[in-house]
Amino acid sequence: MRRILAIAAVAAALLVPTVTVPVQAQPGVSAVQRVEWLSDRRVSLWVHSAAMNTPIQVQMLLARDWNLRPDAKFPMLLMLDGLRAQDDENGWTKDADAEGFYADKNVNVVLPVGGQASWYSDWLAPDNGFTYKWETFLTKELLPILERDWRTTNVRGVQGLSMGGTAAMNLAGRNPGLMKYVASYSGLLTTTTLGMPQAITFANKDAGGFDAGAMWGPPGSPEWEAHDPYLLADKLKDVSMYVSSGSGLAGAHDSLGEVPLVSDNWAGTGLEILARLSTQNFVAKLEKLEIPVQANYRPAGTHSWPYWDFEMRQSWNQAAAALGTDQGGSDCALGGAIAGFAQAANWLGHCLTAEYPAASGIAQDFPNGRVFHSAATGTHAVSGRIGGAYAGIGSASSPLGLPTGDEHGLPDGRGRMQTFEGGSIYWTPQTGAQVVRGALLAEWGRQGYEGSPAGYPVAAEAHTPSREGSVQSFEHGPMFYSPPTGAHLVQGFVLDKYSLLGFENSALGFPVAAEAPLKDLGRFSRFEGGNIYWSPLSGAWSVRNGPLLDAWGAQGFENSRLGYPVSDEFTVPGGIQQNFQTGFIVVRDGKSEVHGV
Template sequence: MRRILGIAAMTAALLAPAVAVPAQAPAQAGVAGVQRVEWLSDRRVALWVFSPAMNMPIQVQMLLARDWNAAPDAKFPMLLMLDGLRATEDESGWTKDADAEVFYADKNVNVVLPVGGVASFYTDWLEPSNGVHYQWETFLTEELPAVLERDWRTTDVRGVQGLSMGGTAAMNLAARNPGLMRYAASYSGLLTTTTLGMPQAIDFAVRDGGGFDSAAMWGPPGGPEWEAHDPYLLADKLKGVSMYVSSGSGLAGAEDPTSPVPLLSGNWAGTGLEILARLSTENFVTKLEKLAIPVTANYRPSGIHSWPYWDFEMRQSWTQAASALGTEPGAPNCGLGGAIASVAQAVGWLGTCVTAEYPAAHGVVQDFQHGRVFHSAATGTHAVGGRIGGTYTGVGAAYSPLGLPLEGERGLPDGRGRMQSFEGGAIYWTPQTGAQVVRGAIFEEWAKQGYEGGPAGYPVAAEARTPSRDGVVQSFEHGPMFYSAATGAHRVQGFILDKYAAMGFENSPLGFPVAGEAPLKDLGRYSRFEGGNIYWSPLSGAWAVRNGQIADAWGAQGFENGRLGYPVSDEFTVPGGIQQNFQTGFIVVKDGKSEVHGV
C-alpha cells in the first residue's frame, strides 16, 4: 500500500523529530560540531564532525546504546574504538572486519568509531606528511568528546580500546590525558615505541601503510616526542585506569592460513607483527607490575596479527570494560509476547530482542539486534530495519509526521529499490540514492507521475525548507520538486533547471514553479513560474521571459510560434527602459510602451 496524504493534510514543515533524535547545535565556522548526519540503521549513525585542529570534517560512526530509543532522556558512557594501521576512509574495521555492531547491540554504551586515520597512530603530528597534517589526539580528546556530550547523549565516563596501532594509541591517549579515560585496552598493540629497533619498525609501518614519514609524526628517533608517546615510559600515568592488554604468540591458530612449516601461518607479515606486539606487551606489563599498577594481561598460546583474534579479545574484555564504565555487562531479559512476538519470529533478519516493549506514539515498539517492531491496533504490527529503519529513526520514528508503519519493507517492480509505507508518507531506498522520506504534496505529485517509475525517478535527498521563502524542495534523480502553499508541487528539470538555478531558484523574480515542464514546437520545452516562464529549444538555449509588458507583447505576436521565435536573452536594461532579444527580433519597453522590432 502506498499511502498519500490528501491536500488538506499537506504541510510544508520539515520532518521535525520529537523524541530520540539529538538536538543539533548549529555548526559554526572554526568550531567543532556536526556538519552532516547519516543514519545507517536505527542505532548506527555516521557523523561528519568538523575538527578545527585538522580544519576538515572527520567521519565518526556511533553504535548507539541499547536503550537509546527506549529511554530518550538517558545519557550513556562512551567506548572509543580505534582502528589499525590500514584504517580506511569508508568504515571502521571494527564493523567491516569484526562484528562490533552485533556484539554491542545489547550493551548500554555509546560505541564511537573514528573512520580514517591510516598510519596516524591517532596522535598529533609535528608536521604535515604526504599532504596530511594529522591532529588526532586533539580531535579525540578535546573536540569530539565535547560534541558528543553536548549533542549525542554521551557522558564524561569514557573508555578506549584499539588493535595494533589503535592499541598503542589507546594507552597513549589514556596516559597523556589524565582523568580522560576510566578504561583502556590494547589488543596486539606496540606498547614500547622507543626500545631498540622499534622506531625503525614504526617508520617502516607508516611508510608502508600510508606513504608517511615518522619524523613528521614524532621527530627523529631518540627525540623527546618519541619518549612522550611511549606507553612503557608513560606507565606511571596509567594508575587508576582499568587496563586490559592481550596478544597472540605468532603461532598459527585455528583462524589462520596454513603454511608448509608446522605451527606457522602462511601470513608471514601477521606472524612477525604479532611476535613484535607480544614482546612489547610483555615489557609493558612488566613495567606496570614493578609500579604495582594493576593490569589484566592475556597472552594467547597462538594467534597472529589479524581480525579474528581482535574480535575475540573485544568480547573477552567486555566484562572488565562494562565494570569500569559503570554499566551492566549483559542485557536484561527482554521477553517476547503478543503481536510483536509473532512478527519477530517470522522476520528472521531481526535477530534477538534487546529491549522489552515500550510506548511509541499510539502504539508500542520493541528493539532487536537489527531493527525494531512497531504495533498499534490501527496500523498492525510491522518490522522496520536497515537503511529505511535508520532514516525512520533519524526523523523521529513514530513521533514524526510519518507516524507508524503500515506494512513491512518490500521490493519494487524495477528490482532496484525498496520501500516502506507509513501513516504520513513513505521511505524509498536504492543503493545509489540512499533511504529518503517522501510525503505530503510532493509525494502526491510524485505518485501522479508514476512514483519511481515516472520521469522524476527516486528521491535523492530529504525534503528541505527553501531558505528565504515559505516552501520546501526535494531532489529526485531527474530534477527537484518545489512546493509552496500557493503554487502546489511541481518538478523542474534539465536545461530549464540550470537556468532557474542560475537565476536563484525561488528567490529570483520567477518565484516558485506553478506547473510542470511542457513541450513546444521544434523540440522546445517550457516551464511556468509565478513571475514568468523559462523557455528552451535546441537552437536558442534556455531563457526566462518575466511577466510584464515584454511577455504581453511577445504573446501578442504568438509567443514562440510568432514572427519573433524563441527568446535568446533575458531582459536587460537599455537607456530609458528594458529590452529582450528573440531569434528574429527584439522587444523594447520605454516610457511604459512596448515596441516590437523584427529583423
C-alpha cells in the same frame, strides 16, 4: 548533480529538529557538519576538526536502550583501528563484528574512521598530504560534541588493536582521568626500546608511505618518549587495564605454511611476536609499580582480525564493570502485541528491549531492526537504511508517524520503499534513504513515482529559505512546492536558467505548472512571475509577466514570426527590451512595440 547541490546549499531542514543539515565549516570551530543514519542504532557523523582543518567521519553504535530511554545518557567506548585504517569504515565493523556484539550492550561505541599510520597522535609536521592532530581531535574536539548532543556521559573507555592498542594506552596515560578503562590487543607497548623505533618507521612507510620523523621526530627525541606506554605506566594506576597478545604461532584462524606450527602469514607472525615481547615488558613494568592489569598471553595466534574480535568479546566483562554498565544480554520477553510478528520474522534476532510506547502505538527493539504496532496501522518492522532514515527524523514522533506497511522491493529491481502514516521512505544504493511526503509525494506519485521524469529522491525535503514553501531534490531535478502554487518539477536547461535567476527568490517566483513541450524540440515552464523557454537553437531565457509577454503572446509566442527569445529583458532608454530569434519587443510607458527583422 550541480543543480541539485546548488539547491541543497540554500535549504534548511523541514521535518524535525533531530535532522542535522550540512553546515559550513568555521575556522577554529569543531562541529558536526553532516549526519547519516545507517540503521536505527548506527550513525555516521562528519565532524569538522579545527585542529586538522578537515571533516573526520566518526561512526557510533548507539546503546541498547537508546530508544527505550530517550532521556538517558550512556558511557562511551572508543574503539581504535589498526595501522592500515581506511577512510570508508572502521575495521571493528568492517573486519570484525563489533556491531553485532555490542547490539545488546548499554554503551555508546565510538568508531573514528581513517587515520592510517597516524598512531592517533598529534604529529609534529604535515606528511603525505595529511595534517594529523588525532589526539587533539579525540580528546578535546569530539568528546564535548558527544556529551552535549549524543547522550554520552564522561565515563569513558578506549580499546584498540595493534597501532590502536598502542594509541589507546597513550591516550589514557597522556590524559590522566580521561579514561576509566583501556585495552590493548596486540599493541606495541614499548615504542622506544631497542629496535622498536626502526620497526615503527618501517611500518609507517609500508602502510601508506608515512614518515615517522614527521610524527615524533628522530628516534630518541622527546616526542618518542612522550608516546611510549612503557614510560607512561605510572600514569595508568587508576585505570582498569586489559592487555593481550598471541604468540605468533599458527592458531585456529591461520593457514599453515611450510614450517610446522607456523602460519603462512609471515607478516602477521612477525608483528605478533613483537607485540608479545613489548606487551610482556609493559606488564613487567606495571608489576614493578604494583599497578594491576589483566594480561592474557595466548598460546597461538597471529596479527590478524579474528583474534582481535575474540579479545573484544573476552574483555567485555572487565570493560562493563569499569564503565559502570551491565554485562549486556537481554532479559526481555515476547508476550505482547508484537510477539507473533517477531516470532515469525526470525531475521530480527532476539528482542533487546521490552515493548515501550511510541507515539500512538508501541515499539520493541531487536538487533536487526525495530517493530511498531498500533490498532490502526498494524504491526510492521523497520530496519536497515530505511530504519536509519526513520530514526534520524524522530521515528514515530516525526511527521511520518507509524509504519503502515512492510519494506519491499520496487519493480525496477533497483530500489526499496516503505509506507508510513505521513509519507514514504525510498532507498537505492545510489541515492540513500529519503523521506517523501505531503504534496510533493502526491505530485511525484501522479507522475509515476520512481518511474517518473524526476527519478528517485536524493535529499530530504527542505524549507525554501526566503519564501513559504519547500523543495526536494530528485535525480533529474528538484520539485518545488508552495501553498498557492502546488508542487512542480523543474529540470534540465530550464532548471539551469531558473538557478541563474535565483530560484523562487527571483521575479519568477515558484513554478505553477509542469514543464511542457513546444515546437522544434523546445520546452517551457510557467512560474508565478513569468515563463522560461528553451530550444536547442535559442537556449533558455525567461519572459516575465506583463505587457512584453502579452505582446509576444499576441503574435503567437514561439510560433510567431519572432520565434523564441534569445535574451532576458533588459533596460533601454525609457523602457525595457527583449530580443527574439527574428526580432525584438520594446515596452515604453506601458506600450509595446514589436519589431521584426
